[in-house]
Each structure stands twice: as structure tokens, then as C-alpha cells.
Amino acid sequence: MxxxxxxxxxxxxxxxxxxxxxxxxxxxxxxxxxxxxxxxxxxxxxxxxxxxxxxxxxxxxxxxxxxxxxxxxxxxxxxxxxxxxxxxxxxxxxxxxxxxxxxxxxxxxxxxxxxxxxxxxxxxxxxxxxxxxxxxxxxxxxxxxxxxxxxxxxxxxxxxxxxxxxxxxxxxxxxxxxxxxxxTKMHTSLDTLQNRNIVTFHEAFPYFAQEFNFTIAAVISQEPDTPMTATELKEIIAVVEKLQVKALFAEPQYSSKAAQTVASATGAKIYELDPGVTGQTDAGAYNGYIDIMTSNLTILMEALG
Ligand SMILES: [Zn+2]
Missing domain, CATH: 3.40.50.1980 (Nitrogenase molybdenum iron protein domain)
Structure with missing residues (x-):
């Protein structure tokens, strides 16, 4: 205080x-x-x-x-x-x-x-x-x-x-x-996916997961500036293996060091999902959120489809 x-x-x-x-x-x-x-x-x-x-x-x-x-x-x-x-x-x-x-x-x-x-x-x-x-x-x-x-x-x-x-x-x-x-466009594609377990970084995606009916199996690191302990890493690796998670979703804003550790231990691949917190303030910004979500959709279909 x-x-x-x-x-x-x-x-x-x-x-x-x-x-x-x-x-x-x-x-x-x-x-x-x-x-x-x-x-x-x-x-x-x-x-x-x-x-x-x-x-x-x-x-x-x-x-x-x-x-x-x-x-x-x-x-x-x-x-x-x-x-x-x-x-x-x-x-x-x-x-x-x-x-x-x-x-x-x-x-x-x-x-x-x-x-x-x-x-x-x-x-x-x-x-x-x-x-x-x-x-x-x-x-x-x-x-x-x-x-x-x-x-x-x-x-x-x-x-x-x-x-x-x-x-x-x-x-x-x-x-x-x-x-x-x-x-509507996102639901049309995402609703067809069989694999609904995802692993994400910091706590940016729970509302997204709720909306599109994904299960967040694990969150690697609560917040980017808090490094994970060896025990936490081990737990996440165990979850990824048990649920046969194929894709880890890192964020462009944060380092994916912990993701790489989990990926090399489990064979899961790393993809980037963007929570839309960075961008330009030029004319393209009007579509900033929509463009980011559209590219998230492409990535999710590639990773989980
Ligand atoms: Zn955040």
C-alpha cells in the first residue's frame, strides 16, 4: 500500500x-x-x-x-x-x-x-x-x-x-x-471440431473457450511475468499426455519458453492465438479485433481440425 x-x-x-x-x-x-x-x-x-x-x-x-x-x-x-x-x-x-x-x-x-x-x-x-x-x-x-x-x-x-x-x-x-x-462464421467452423481440449497461456482465453465450447485443459503460467516451477511444468506435461492434447496455444505478446518445454516433452505442437491486446492505431484498427479473431479461427482449424 x-x-x-x-x-x-x-x-x-x-x-x-x-x-x-x-x-x-x-x-x-x-x-x-x-x-x-x-x-x-x-x-x-x-x-x-x-x-x-x-x-x-x-x-x-x-x-x-x-x-x-x-x-x-x-x-x-x-x-x-x-x-x-x-x-x-x-x-x-x-x-x-x-x-x-x-x-x-x-x-x-x-x-x-x-x-x-x-x-x-x-x-x-x-x-x-x-x-x-x-x-x-x-x-x-x-x-x-x-x-x-x-x-x-x-x-x-x-x-x-x-x-x-x-x-x-x-x-x-x-x-x-x-x-x-x-x-456466426466462427461457430460454423469451430462447432465441427471433435477435439475440444486446449492448453493456453496466461488467463486470456476462458471467455473465448466458454463461448465456443472448448475445454481449457491447462493454463501454462497464470501471468507472463511469473515463471513456472518445475512441479507446475510436470503437472501440465501429465495433463497434456493424459488428454492427448495436440496443440498448445501461445500468445504473440508473451514468450513461449514454457510452451517449448511442454512441447518437446509431449510432442504437442505450438500455435499462436492472439487475445487482441496489441495492434496499430491506423485506419486498419477499425477491423483490428475482427481481423485478429479471423486469424485465430484459421489457426484453430489448422491445429485441431
Ligand atoms: Zn492478460
Whole structure:
């Protein structure tokens, strides 16, 4: 607790010191668009929130969506805010976060922004528990939950910015239709698979597994920065052999060292599944989530088909 407080103090001090000379147009809250209206600055916590939010706000004038963290950051477990993050946060009108604990390490700083409006995309989604009994925050990896998140973002934006409410809802409907088509396409292929045991890395895939009826036989390493013990590795190797698991699913964001150990001990092959936590913030980002899920589908069919 003390350490957390110290971190916050250090961060605030850094902002006081560096903040003075960082008051660029980018960070100014009173930026105006050519029409003279005040721009609405929407900040997203990490990449999946960014992708959903740009779809909901697509082509609406006077809105700027920024992702607070680098889009290559991945999940925000144990994320340490930088002074620049805090400056960006202070300049925002609305903050879109996943909730369910994903932003736990930055929640204190967010709560200190008295004028900031908060949108919790994961609101109302029934949470699964991790092995350690904590809420699993990776809800968006299920397509149905991604749909709920887009609708939540749209409805909450519509409350905060009534002028554009109809456009938020129309955009959300367009995006949701695409996500529904994706979900149907995935079910059509994945429902045919006989082999439904999968082994994954960190706790990113339980919602996906629930949606598409896979059984997660084992999770190699709860979180990427916690190395596995020899006993844990042995247990996983035993599970993989017993269930004749053919495929191990690593994630592009994390090292697959433990996967390689299990693979060479059991003969199972390593494939990559992407939980959609990294990407670009260019025009391709509108389809970021859909493209990642489509490539996950191809990989699953190749690995388990
Ligand atoms: Zn994660």
C-alpha cells in the first residue's frame, strides 16, 4: 500500500516538473475544431477499448479518440503509469476502460480526475474467476462480450454527449452486425471440431473457450511475468499426455519458453492465438479485433481440425 502511494507521489511530482513544458496543442483540453466547437477528448485504457471506441465514434465530427498506453503494451496487469500517461489522462473528457480489474494498477490515478467521465465497457458482463479466485478481466476475447462492450460504450457515450447519441447508436449497430457475422462464421467452423481440449497461456482465453465450447485443459503460467516451477511444468506435461492434447496455444505478446518445454516433452505442437491486446492505431484498427479473431479461427482449424 505504501509502495503504491509512493508511486503516485512520484508520478504527480514528475507531472509538476515536466507538465509545465508539455502543454502542447495535443494535450490541451480546449482544442477547437475548424468549426469552432470544442473537441471531445475520449481516452481509452488499452487496445481492445481503443478498437471498440473508434468504431462507435466513427466519422463523428469533433471527437478525438486516443489510446493512453502504447498500442503494443498488451494487457495492463501491473502496468505502471508514466508521467505522459497522467498528462494525457488530465486532458481527457471521457475515459473508456474495460473494468473487471484490468485497470486496477491505474484506478487510483483515474479516480483523482474529478471532472473525468468514466465508461466501463465491461459493465454487466458476468465474470469468470481465475484459479486464484480473482475476477478474470479478459472478457472481450469472447465475441459476445465484445458486442456487449461496444453497446455499453455507445449507450454511455450517448448519455454523456446527447448531441451525437443517434450517431453513436447507429455506429454501434453497424459494428455489432459485423461482430455477429464473425461469431456466426466462427461457430460454423469451430462447432465441427471433435477435439475440444486446449492448453493456453496466461488467463486470456476462458471467455473465448466458454463461448465456443472448448475445454481449457491447462493454463501454462497464470501471468507472463511469473515463471513456472518445475512441479507446475510436470503437472501440465501429465495433463497434456493424459488428454492427448495436440496443440498448445501461445500468445504473440508473451514468450513461449514454457510452451517449448511442454512441447518437446509431449510432442504437442505450438500455435499462436492472439487475445487482441496489441495492434496499430491506423485506419486498419477499425477491423483490428475482427481481423485478429479471423486469424485465430484459421489457426484453430489448422491445429485441431
Ligand atoms: Zn492478460
Amino acid at each position: 505504501m509502495k503504491k502511494l509512493m508511486t503516485i507521489m512520484a508520478l504527480l511530482l514528475a507531472v509538476v516538473i515536466f507538465g509545465g513544458c508539455a502543454n502542447t496543442k495535443e494535450n490541451s483540453k480546449t482544442t477547437t475544431d475548424p468549426a469552432g466547437a470544442k473537441e471531445l477528448a475520449i481516452l481509452t485504457s488499452f487496445y481492445p477499448m481503443y478498437v471498440a471506441t473508434i468504431n462507435v465514434t466513427k466519422d463523428i465530427a469533433g471527437i478525438r479518440v486516443t489510446n493512453m498506453t502504447n498500442p503494443q503494451t498488451g494487457c495492463l496487469h501491473n502496468y505502471q503509469m508514466t508521467p505522459q500517461d497522467l498528462i494525457t489522462l488530465e486532458a481527457a473528457d471521457i475515459f473508456v476502460m474495460n473494468g473487471a480489474g484490468m485497470e486496477a494498477s491505474i484506478e487510483d490515478m483515474v479516480a483523482m480526475q474529478k471532472n473525468l467521465k468514466i465508461i466501463e465497457a465491461g459493465k454487466g458482463i458476468e465474470l469468470l474467476k481465475n484459479k486464484d479466485g480473482e475476477d478474470n478481466p479478459h472478457v472481450w476475447v469472447s465475441v459476445s462480450n465484445a458486442i456487449t462492450q461496444a453497446q455499453n460504450i455507445s449507450e454511455q457515450l450517448a448519455l454523456f454527449d446527447t448531441t451525437n447519441a443517434a450517431q453513436y447508436r447507429a455506429n454501434a449497430a453497424t459494428y455489432v452486425a459485423k461482430l455477429e457475422a464473425l461469431r
